[in-house]
Amino acid sequence: MPRLILVLGDQLSEHLSALRQAEKGRDIIVMAEVMAEATHVPHHPQKIALFLTAMRKFAARLRAQGHRVAYGRLDDPETAPSIPAELLRRAAETGATRIVATTPGDWRLIAALEALPLPVEMRPDDRFLCSAEDFARWAEGRKQLRMEWFYREMRRRTGLLMQDGQPLGGRWNFDAENRKPAAPDLLRPRPKRFPPDPETEAVLDLVETRFAGHFGRLRPFHWPTDRPQALEALEHFITHALPRFGDEQDAMLTDEPFLSHSLLSSSLNLGLLDPREVCRAAEAAYHRGAAPLNAVEGFIRQILGWREFVRGIWALGGPAALGDNALGHDAPLPALFWGGPTRMACLSAAVRQTRDLAYAHHIQRLMLTGNFALLAGVAPARVHEWYLAIYIDAIEWVEAPNTLGMSQFADGGRLGSKPYVSSGAYIDRMSDYCRGCAYRVRDRTGPRACPFNLLYWHFLDRHRDRLAGNPRMAQMYRTWDRMAPDHRAQVLSEATALLARLHGGAEV
Ligand code: FAD
Numbered sequence: 040m041p042r043l044i045l046v047l048g049d050q051l052s053e054h055l056s057a058l059r060q061a062e063k064g065r066d067i068i069v070m071a072e073v074m075a076e077a078t079h080v081p082h083h084p085q086k087i088a089l090f091l092t093a094m095r096k097f098a099a100r101l102r103a104q105g106h107r108v109a110y111g112r113l114d115d116p117e118t119a120p121s122i123p124a125e126l127l128r129r130a131a132e133t134g135a136t137r138i139v140a141t142t143p144g145d146w147r148l149i150a151a152l153e154a155l156p157l158p159v160e161m162r163p164d165d166r167f168l169c170s171a172e173d174f175a176r177w178a179e180g181r182k183q184l185r186m187e188w189f190y191r192e193m194r195r196r197t198g199l200l201m202q203d204g205q206p207l208g209g210r211w212n213f214d215a216e217n218r219k220p221a222a223p224d225l226l227r228p229r230p231k232r233f234p235p236d237p238e239t240e241a242v243l244d245l246v247e248t249r250f251a252g253h254f255g256r257l258r259p260f261h262w263p264t265d266r267p268q269a270l271e272a273l274e275h276f277i278t279h280a281l282p283r284f285g286d287e288q289d290a291m292l293t294d295e296p297f298l299s300h301s302l303l304s305s306s307l308n309l310g311l312l313d314p315r316e317v318c319r320a321a322e323a324a325y326h327r328g329a330a331p332l333n334a335v336e337g338f339i340r341q342i343l344g345w346r347e348f349v350r351g352i353w354a355l356g357g358p359a360a361l362g363d364n365a366l367g368h369d370a371p372l373p374a375l376f377w378g379g380p381t382r383m384a385c386l387s388a389a390v391r392q393t394r395d396l397a398y399a400h401h402i403q404r405l406m407l408t409g410n411f412a413l414l415a416g417v418a419p420a421r422v423h424e425w426y427l428a429i430y431i432d433a434i435e436w437v438e439a440p441n442t443l444g445m446s447q448f449a450d451g452g453r454l455g456s457k458p459y460v461s462s463g464a465y466i467d468r469m470s471d472y473c474r475g476c477a478y479r480v481r482d483r484t485g486p487r488a489c490p491f492n493l494l495y496w497h498f499l500d501r502h503r504d505r506l507a508g509n510p511r512m513a514q515m516y517r518t519w520d521r522m523a524p525d526h527r528a529q530v531l532s533e534a535t536a537l538l539a540r541l542h543g544g545a546e547v
């Protein structure tokens with residue numbers, strides 16, 4: 040009897056655990072472009088195009104290797120509307136009675152597969168450097184889960200940037216040398232772009248007709264869509280941008296959306312690149328003197344540390360964590376997140392860039408859009424849906440812990456020791472946005488007061504009961520308490536008025 044081997048759109052790795060089970064000539068690999076996956080949130084058109092193109096190319100590669108692939112195209116009326124329905128269709132067509140799958144990175148799909156009337160052998164997704172079981176063992180009994188301790192453990196375990204059991208350079212972390220503002224630089228290397236080939240063009244045309252209503256520009260499209268391209272993008276990053284990665288990691292510039300970031304997250308998350316090879320490539324650059332340690336360590340920490348850590352947190356939290364809302368926020372997502380007008384130069388730039396590129400780098404996601412949503416009291420579920428929809432690399436296992444945990448503090452501090460909130464001063468220090476803004480970053484009150492300034496104190500004040508006891512927040516509360524009572528009252532009243540305007544749909 041043949042078995043159906045399910046390969047999802049973010050499982051495009053030849054060494055995928057389900058694929059390792061496939062017997063050529065007997066089993067049938069099932070891949071499908073289904074409407075349910077393209078529309079459960081309104082994904083950015085570039086994201087849909089990336090997934091479909093990469094899936095089609097991967098299927099062709101498997102066929103060339105002699106696998107039988109049953110591929111359901113979105114424009115084929117026979118293709119079922121959802122993954123479970125497509126599996127049942129293929130089972131009826133082929134007589135298969137068993138399914139082999141690699142555990143999806145999305146609780147919704149896991150539940151759907153578990154509910155199938157056919158037996159499903161769910162194999163672990165072992166494309167990570169730390170298995171979900173190992174993470175659970177590491178987390179067990181710990182009061183707080185901190186990425187830094189996990190990261191050190193992973194450095195020891197993998198030997199990355201280690202020498203004789205000690206961290207290279209004598210320190211685990213070189214952030215003190217990183218996180219500088221950036222200046223415009225005409226000579227800054229640009230990311231590798233991949234002009235659409237005929238296969239990609241065909242998908243772009245399809246996406247253009249089917250998903251015209253989704254937020255985001257489809258063209259120009261330049262993402263890597265297969266493994267050779269992803270390897271080229273990796274090589275390009277290591278050679279040209281990695282040396283400045285640390286210095287520019289937290290900087291933001293209006294006209295430089297990429298700075299020295301890698302743009303490798305979509306290739307990693309789809310399975311076109313393996314996290315081990317990416318870390319090893321960065322480490323090798325350090326050893327041959329092509330990149331400094333602060334850059335290489337900072338970059339490896341993002342993957343070996345943060346990426347593995349959030350995956351462990353997602354697996355540990357289970358589907359219930361998607362409903363986290365520790366601060367009880369319930370406001371709607373302001374229209375400016377979907378391109379509505381705003382006078383805030385920083386948010387306007389971040390959303391415009393997201394619309395055009397399906398990309399914003401980490402600090403833009405955390406300290407602009409995430410920070411603002413948190414200060415404005417937006418319901419975490421709405422923020423989660425937005426991030427899941429509009430970024431090229433967004434898959435629940437990595438997006439949800441970043442959004443709900445790191446960015447919105449909806450988990451009450453399981454992932455981060457304090458909420459990532461800031462006033463306008465931080466944004467001003469790390470970017471060039473404030474220079475061109477209708478608001479004044481130095482104004483704390485008044486008609487041109489920066490909204491981040493007003494909302495920052497409002498946030499601290501309304502969550503005093505929960506946050507004032509946090510040692511990492513104590514200094515902020517002392518500063519607030521030292522302000523004159525009249526001034527505090529004015530800040531709170533202007534912030535309340537701003538929130539009413541924002542949530543009432545007015546432009547702010
Ligand atoms: P670089 O800055 O070049 O970093 C290198 C790599 O490190 C990335 O490609 C990524 O694989 C990894 N990485 C860095 N930070 C993180 C992190 N916090 N968590 C996991 N991996 C990390 N990342 C996603 O891959 N998918 C998401 O859906 C996603 N949603 C996010 C939502 C919010 C609110 C925030 C604050 C962060 C989110 N991130 C997400 C993490 C991070 O912003 C992106 O990984 C990064 O911006 C991708 O761009 P890059 O490849 O140029 O990254």
Ligand code: SF4
Pocket residue numbers: 382383384385386462463464466467472473474476477478479480489490491
């Ligand atoms: Fe953003 Fe405030 Fe600066 Fe304007 S002044 S760009 S709103 S931080």
